[in-house]
Every structure is written in structure tokens, then in C-alpha cells.
Amino acid sequence: MSVKLDSSDKIHQVLDDYDYFLFDCDGVLWLGDHLLPSVVETIQLLKSLNKQCIFVTNNSTKSRQDYLKKFAKLGIDGISKDEVFGSSYASAIYIDKILKLSKEKKIWILGEEGIEQELHELGYKTIGGTDKKLIEDGVKFSPDHELLSNLDEKVGCVIVGLTFNLNYLKLSLTMQYLLKDNKSLPFIATNIDSTFPSKGKLLIGAGSIIETVSFASGRQPDAVCGKPNQSMMNSIKADHESLQLNPKRGLMIGDRLNTDMKFGRDGGLDTLLVLTGIETEENVLKLNDGNAPTYYANKIGDLFEYHNK
Amino acid sequence: MSVKLDSSDKIHQVLDDYDYFLFDCDGVLWLGDHLLPSVVETIQLLKSLNKQCIFVTNNSTKSRQDYLKKFAKLGIDGISKDEVFGSSYASAIYIDKILKLSKEKKIWILGEEGIEQELHELGYKTIGGTDKKLIEDGVKFSPDHELLSNLDEKVGCVIVGLTFNLNYLKLSLTMQYLLKDNKSLPFIATNIDSTFPSKGKLLIGAGSIIETVSFASGRQPDAVCGKPNQSMMNSIKADHESLQLNPKRGLMIGDRLNTDMKFGRDGGLDTLLVLTGIETEENVLKLNDGNAPTYYANKIGDLFEYHNK
Incomplete structure (x- = not known):
């Protein structure tokens, strides 16, 4: 059964247990153009602890460059292009490296x-x-x-x-x-x-x-090429050797069971479902162990909020 | 195995065996705006023999009234609205009579x-x-x-x-x-x-x-509501009691196995596949008995052409 991240102790444990934090974007960091609470502070906290933040999105209408603009516009600073993996980028890489077109x-x-x-x-x-x-x-x-x-x-x-x-x-x-x-x-x-x-x-x-x-x-x-397919995960691991060697040091955070949570689980990572997107707590608690995320939380900003309590 | 209608004898037998000739339109009578050979003469022949001609189309972009205009424009005369069954009409009837909206x-x-x-x-x-x-x-x-x-x-x-x-x-x-x-x-x-x-x-x-x-x-x-669903067939049978009583006096003519031929077979009618649409002779001859049409012909105009030989 999934553990709810709703206390300072649990959050400190999570921050100790993982080095890589993979984020889905829409439904986790923002809803459309509306930033969710304590997102900026959570990313700042993770970066201050030398955690690797990686942003993984299935929205192919934007390039990585567009995403950097969006991060900046919403006040999430200091993100670089190599921290962003989008399905448009993953598809382009697939065509180049795998198909060798x-x-x-x-x-x-x-x-x-x-x-x-x-x-x-x-x-x-x-x-x-x-x-x-x-x-x-x-x-x-x-x-x-x-x-x-x-x-x-x-x-x-x-x-x-x-x-x-x-x-x-x-x-x-x-x-x-x-x-x-x-x-x-x-x-x-x-x-x-x-x-x-x-x-x-x-x-x-x-x-x-x-x-x-x-x-x-x-x-x-x-x-x-997008989540839950592992080609994007393999690209991420290729860039981060220690995640490849020890995927359990990685936590995939998302709002969808069938894409985000499956993507993390299939890649051998632990998973955190946030309830700011399309899933509900009621549904999470009904899942059997094979499908349940490792953790769930009301929102990603809880990492920051409970950490500082 | 399907019988190929490629002789005068076979055509005369078919004209004896059936009273109702149900036609798919596109791929059978015409391709787009191009009338296929001997179509006008075939329909005239059937009408002169007091056969019932019924036109059954899945193209919902047109109403029955539009179809009458198309028949007239292509020189197929004397068709009346109650001889035309389209999927737009079938859907409207379904909403009215079955759903009773x-x-x-x-x-x-x-x-x-x-x-x-x-x-x-x-x-x-x-x-x-x-x-x-x-x-x-x-x-x-x-x-x-x-x-x-x-x-x-x-x-x-x-x-x-x-x-x-x-x-x-x-x-x-x-x-x-x-x-x-x-x-x-x-x-x-x-x-x-x-x-x-x-x-x-x-x-x-x-x-x-x-x-x-x-x-x-x-x-x-x-x-x-369209072919191969039987709601359109049931509407046709409701208008033609003797077809309902004896569906084997009806022949469904079309160019598609999965819609036209299935529609006829499921309604208890015999079937004739014409090769002017999307199917090939090679594919027809590979079919097992459960899926093979009763007959096939190069084109619907062969009914007229062999009849007059």
C-alpha cells in the first residue's frame, strides 16, 4: 500500500533515500499556466541538497527550449536544457539514434x-x-x-x-x-x-x-517515445550513470498512474503520485501492490512545507 | 467458394433467383463522381423485370434527398426517396424510433x-x-x-x-x-x-x-446505424414484407467484405461482391466458406452485359 507523505519525518526520510527526482510537469508543477503552491521552494530545496532534478513531459507541442522559457516565466530559475526530457526530444533522439534515419x-x-x-x-x-x-x-x-x-x-x-x-x-x-x-x-x-x-x-x-x-x-x-515507454528513461539513465547503476536512488513524481507511475516502476525507480492532477486519494487506496505508487502526497509542494515544519 | 458471374447462363439464373437487389453505391455504381460502365442499363434491366432496387449507403455526408440529386445527375433515372437507405437516415430513424428521444x-x-x-x-x-x-x-x-x-x-x-x-x-x-x-x-x-x-x-x-x-x-x-449493423436491414425489411418473409429472395451487392457482404449475410440474404471497389479477386478466392460472398463479378454492369449476349 502506498505511504502518504504527510509528516516532517516521512519527508526527511524521502530526502535521505533519493538522489534523483524525476518530475512530470503538467499536473505536478503547474496546471496550464498556473504554478502550484510551494513548487519553486521545493525545487530550490532539492537543489540546495545537491539532488538531481529532471523534468519529464509527454507534451510534444513544446521543445526543451520552450520549456526553459516556461520555467523562467513561472519563476522556476536555474533549470538547464539537459535537465528537461520531452516526448518531442525523445522522439527526435529515437529517429536519430535508434532508427538512424x-x-x-x-x-x-x-x-x-x-x-x-x-x-x-x-x-x-x-x-x-x-x-x-x-x-x-x-x-x-x-x-x-x-x-x-x-x-x-x-x-x-x-x-x-x-x-x-x-x-x-x-x-x-x-x-x-x-x-x-x-x-x-x-x-x-x-x-x-x-x-x-x-x-x-x-x-x-x-x-x-x-x-x-x-x-x-x-x-x-x-x-x-513518451512515458511510459522506457526509451525516454534509457536516455535519462545514459546521461546519469549512477541512476542506471542504482535506480532505487531515483523517485519518479507524477499525477498519472498509467503513464508517470508505470514509467518510474518499469524503470526500476520508486514512485510518488501527487493528487493535483487527474487521480484521487480514493482511487490510490484501492490499488493492489503491483500498481500502487510507493508514495502519494496532496501536492509536490508538501516536500518543502513539511521539511520546514 | 464464391461463384464468379461471368456467363450469360449464370446471369439469367441470378435474375430468376432474386426479387430484391440491394446496392451499395460508392464502388459499385460509381467511384466519386464517375459512373461505372453499364450501370444505368443494369438498373433499367432490373426495373423492366419488376425487380426491387434498393440503394444502401454508409456515406452519412449526404441525405436521401442529396442522393436523388446524385442519381439524376449521373443519368440514373426514376429512383424514389423510399428506395434509398443512408446511414444518416438510419441514424435519424434510430434516434426517433428506438431511442424515442x-x-x-x-x-x-x-x-x-x-x-x-x-x-x-x-x-x-x-x-x-x-x-x-x-x-x-x-x-x-x-x-x-x-x-x-x-x-x-x-x-x-x-x-x-x-x-x-x-x-x-x-x-x-x-x-x-x-x-x-x-x-x-x-x-x-x-x-x-x-x-x-x-x-x-x-x-x-x-x-x-x-x-x-x-x-x-x-x-x-x-x-x-450503418452497414453491417442490422438496424438498417430491419428498416428495409419493415418496408418490404416479402423480403422479411423470405430473405433468400434478396441479393446484397457491394464492394466491401466487412460491411456490405457481412450486412447481407447477417440479414439472411445472398451476396454479390463486385471488384470495382477495394477488394481483389485474389483475396476473394482465399476466403473460407463462412466469409465468402455467394457470388462475385468484375463489375455490376456485367449483369446487363452478359444478359444481352
């Missing part, structure tokens, strides 16, 4: 600027994505659209993530690339979260968009 | 004008659908959109079908109605075809759009 090839994107930026940074050319023409032409769809009959022969990979600029033209073009060359182009999903929490509502998540083109093309993604 | 309630539509027209004809008010504001506002999505926080309390049912005017706002609004009132609003799918064949290409079908909102909301449709 030639830089001569282009990548078709159904997704936002975050994916484009991370791929461009590695030297890839992309099409689709935030192309304004696809947004304009998509307002009134025509089956005669020239791009449907003129696929770019240089495209060597398809990546799909969350996009707010979705339309029938983009979905159908994505489908053409998934069917192309006897369905042989690699199909990469940034993450498969079904929903996207925003302003107290659940909106359509990357996983639901991926379902559309999966069902239409009869293909499942060849790789899912 | 009050006319005081509104229906949220993710779909096109065909659904709106059929529902309006039965006296229902609809929202969503072809509303221009949702298209305009969807070009640049904002999570602050007023409609996301102001759901219409009068909505009593959600219907999803094919739409070419898809965007993130419409998908997210559909999701809000599917989650509303503890997921209790009836969720109706016009049809679940994964793809939509158009101009020699496969585009995104209604079924793939439904997958998005299904996965996002964690709900499956409460009813699927």
Missing part, C-alpha cells in the same frame, strides 16, 4: 512546433507540422488537393503527436504516408495519452489523434 | 449536412454539424473557447459520422458532450468504415473519426 530524408509531422524544433536541431528536414498552407487549405477540404496525389518521395518517417491545428486534410495526408511503399515508413508516436488536461477540462490527447490514423491505416505505431 | 432535446452532431437534414426532417433541433462558427474558430484553437465551458443543457444525444470539416475544437466539444452527465448521453455512430475511398485514394473514414472521440472519452458507441 539519414539526414537526406524528410520527416512528415502531424504535430506542433515542439517536434519541428527538436528535429531541426538534429539536422532533419520536416514537412507537414505547422505549415500554414495545410491549415488554410484544410478549412475547406477537397479530395483533389494536389498534395494528396503528390507525396514527397523524400519522406522517410512519419511522426504523430498532439496538435491543436488538426484537420481532415492533415489526417488524410498522414494516412497517405502511412500507407506509402506498402506501409513501410516508420511510424513514430510521441506519446499515447488519450486526454490532454487543460483549464480544468479534458481535451483530445495525442493518443486519441494517433488512434485515428492507426485505425484508418491499419497500422500501430512502431515506437511510442 | 424527445423533440425538446437537441442533438450534438460531429458530421455533415446529410445528418442535419435527416434529423431536421424528423423535427429535431441540432447543434454542431456544419455550424460555420465552429469551422472559423477551429482554425486557431483556444482552450478558453466559450463553448467548451458552456455546454448546451438541452443536448440529449451525440451523433458522430464522417466530416471533412474536422478540427480540434469540434473533437474536443464532442468529447465534452460524451463525458457530460457521467457519460450518460446516448452515443450514436452513423457507420464505422475505417476508410473513405475517394479519387483512387483511401481517406479517413467515419470509423476512424469515431475512434478518436471513443478513445478520448473511454466510450464505445451505443449504436452503429
Whole structure:
């Protein structure tokens, strides 16, 4: 059963037991543009104790650079790019290091600027994505659209993530690339979260968009790069050898059981669920040992608040 | 094993054996706006022999009235509204006769004008659908959109079908109605075809759009009204008592195994697969007896062409 972190003693024990603190961002540090209580102080505390803070997010609409801007804007100072792991970055790394896709090839994107930026940074050319023409032409769809009959022969990979600029033209073009060359182009999903929490509502998540083109093309993604997939964990461990050697010195903190907690557990880390996102205490207490997080807390800021009590 | 209709004798036998000829439209009579060979003559032949011709389509973007216009435009004369069964009509009938939804309630539509027209004809008010504001506002999505926080309390049912005017706002609004009132609003799918064949290409079908909102909301449709679901067959049989009494006097003609052929077989009719759509002769010959159509033919016009040889 999960231990609730609700006393000074428990918090001091946790601070003794772990060297690496991996944070999901949305629902843990902030909700949309609203910073949660005592977050800045908690990160300052951890850094003052020489703990490694690593930020792990499935939101592929932003690049690591965008995240640094967001941290700064919310007053969380001193975060560097190598402390941020996003699903757009993880996907770009996967395409480069695992698929070893030639830089001569282009990548078709159904997704936002975050994916484009991370791929461009590695030297890839992309099409689709935030192309304004696809947004304009998509307002009134025509089956005669020239791009449907003129696929770019240089495209060597398809990546799909969350996009707010979705339309029938983009979905159908994505489908053409998934069917192309006897369905042989690699199909990469940034993450498969079904929903996207925003302003107290659940909106359509990357996983639901991926379902559309999966069902239409009869293909499942060849790789899912975000949490709970371990490719992002392996990238983190590659950067932090002592976490690789001793994963039990790491604590994965998140608000979702099926992505964050699974991600930590599968990577051999201990886990802390915070109740500022989509899970409730009632549900946590019903979980069997195989699925229960190591700890849970009302909010991440409790680390700071109980520490100083 | 399926019998190939490739001789005058076989065609005369078929014309003797059946009184009801149920036709899928796209891929059988036409491809998009292109009429297939000898279709007009085949329908004239059947009508001259006092056969009942019934047109059964899963394309919910058009109403029955739209279909009459399309028949006339392509030179197929003398078709009346009661010979046409579309998934938009079937869905409207389902909401009225089976769900018995009050006319005081509104229906949220993710779909096109065909659904709106059929529902309006039965006296229902609809929202969503072809509303221009949702298209305009969807070009640049904002999570602050007023409609996301102001759901219409009068909505009593959600219907999803094919739409070419898809965007993130419409998908997210559909999701809000599917989650509303503890997921209790009836969720109706016009049809679940994964793809939509158009101009020699496969585009995104209604079924793939439904997958998005299904996965996002964690709900499956409460009813699927198009082929292969039998609610449309039951409507047809209700209009044609002798088909109900003796379904083996009916022949379902289509180009898809998983919708058209299944629809006919499940209704107790014999089946004819034509190769002008998405299936190949090679695949037909591989089918076991449980899945093989009764007959197959290169094209529907072969009925006329072999008859006159």
C-alpha cells in the first residue's frame, strides 16, 4: 500500500533515500499556466541538497527550449536544457539514434512546433507540422488537393503527436504516408495519452489523434517515445550513470498512474503520485501492490512545507 | 467458394433467383463522381423485370434527398426517396424510433449536412454539424473557447459520422458532450468504415473519426446505424414484407467484405461482391466458406452485359 507523505519525518526520510527526482510537469508543477503552491521552494530545496532534478513531459507541442522559457516565466530559475526530457526530444533522439534515419530524408509531422524544433536541431528536414498552407487549405477540404496525389518521395518517417491545428486534410495526408511503399515508413508516436488536461477540462490527447490514423491505416505505431515507454528513461539513465547503476536512488513524481507511475516502476525507480492532477486519494487506496505508487502526497509542494515544519 | 458471374447462363439464373437487389453505391455504381460502365442499363434491366432496387449507403455526408440529386445527375433515372437507405437516415430513424428521444432535446452532431437534414426532417433541433462558427474558430484553437465551458443543457444525444470539416475544437466539444452527465448521453455512430475511398485514394473514414472521440472519452458507441449493423436491414425489411418473409429472395451487392457482404449475410440474404471497389479477386478466392460472398463479378454492369449476349 502506498505511504502518504504527510509528516516532517516521512519527508526527511524521502530526502535521505533519493538522489534523483524525476518530475512530470503538467499536473505536478503547474496546471496550464498556473504554478502550484510551494513548487519553486521545493525545487530550490532539492537543489540546495545537491539532488538531481529532471523534468519529464509527454507534451510534444513544446521543445526543451520552450520549456526553459516556461520555467523562467513561472519563476522556476536555474533549470538547464539537459535537465528537461520531452516526448518531442525523445522522439527526435529515437529517429536519430535508434532508427538512424539519414539526414537526406524528410520527416512528415502531424504535430506542433515542439517536434519541428527538436528535429531541426538534429539536422532533419520536416514537412507537414505547422505549415500554414495545410491549415488554410484544410478549412475547406477537397479530395483533389494536389498534395494528396503528390507525396514527397523524400519522406522517410512519419511522426504523430498532439496538435491543436488538426484537420481532415492533415489526417488524410498522414494516412497517405502511412500507407506509402506498402506501409513501410516508420511510424513514430510521441506519446499515447488519450486526454490532454487543460483549464480544468479534458481535451483530445495525442493518443486519441494517433488512434485515428492507426485505425484508418491499419497500422500501430512502431515506437511510442513518451512515458511510459522506457526509451525516454534509457536516455535519462545514459546521461546519469549512477541512476542506471542504482535506480532505487531515483523517485519518479507524477499525477498519472498509467503513464508517470508505470514509467518510474518499469524503470526500476520508486514512485510518488501527487493528487493535483487527474487521480484521487480514493482511487490510490484501492490499488493492489503491483500498481500502487510507493508514495502519494496532496501536492509536490508538501516536500518543502513539511521539511520546514 | 464464391461463384464468379461471368456467363450469360449464370446471369439469367441470378435474375430468376432474386426479387430484391440491394446496392451499395460508392464502388459499385460509381467511384466519386464517375459512373461505372453499364450501370444505368443494369438498373433499367432490373426495373423492366419488376425487380426491387434498393440503394444502401454508409456515406452519412449526404441525405436521401442529396442522393436523388446524385442519381439524376449521373443519368440514373426514376429512383424514389423510399428506395434509398443512408446511414444518416438510419441514424435519424434510430434516434426517433428506438431511442424515442424527445423533440425538446437537441442533438450534438460531429458530421455533415446529410445528418442535419435527416434529423431536421424528423423535427429535431441540432447543434454542431456544419455550424460555420465552429469551422472559423477551429482554425486557431483556444482552450478558453466559450463553448467548451458552456455546454448546451438541452443536448440529449451525440451523433458522430464522417466530416471533412474536422478540427480540434469540434473533437474536443464532442468529447465534452460524451463525458457530460457521467457519460450518460446516448452515443450514436452513423457507420464505422475505417476508410473513405475517394479519387483512387483511401481517406479517413467515419470509423476512424469515431475512434478518436471513443478513445478520448473511454466510450464505445451505443449504436452503429450503418452497414453491417442490422438496424438498417430491419428498416428495409419493415418496408418490404416479402423480403422479411423470405430473405433468400434478396441479393446484397457491394464492394466491401466487412460491411456490405457481412450486412447481407447477417440479414439472411445472398451476396454479390463486385471488384470495382477495394477488394481483389485474389483475396476473394482465399476466403473460407463462412466469409465468402455467394457470388462475385468484375463489375455490376456485367449483369446487363452478359444478359444481352
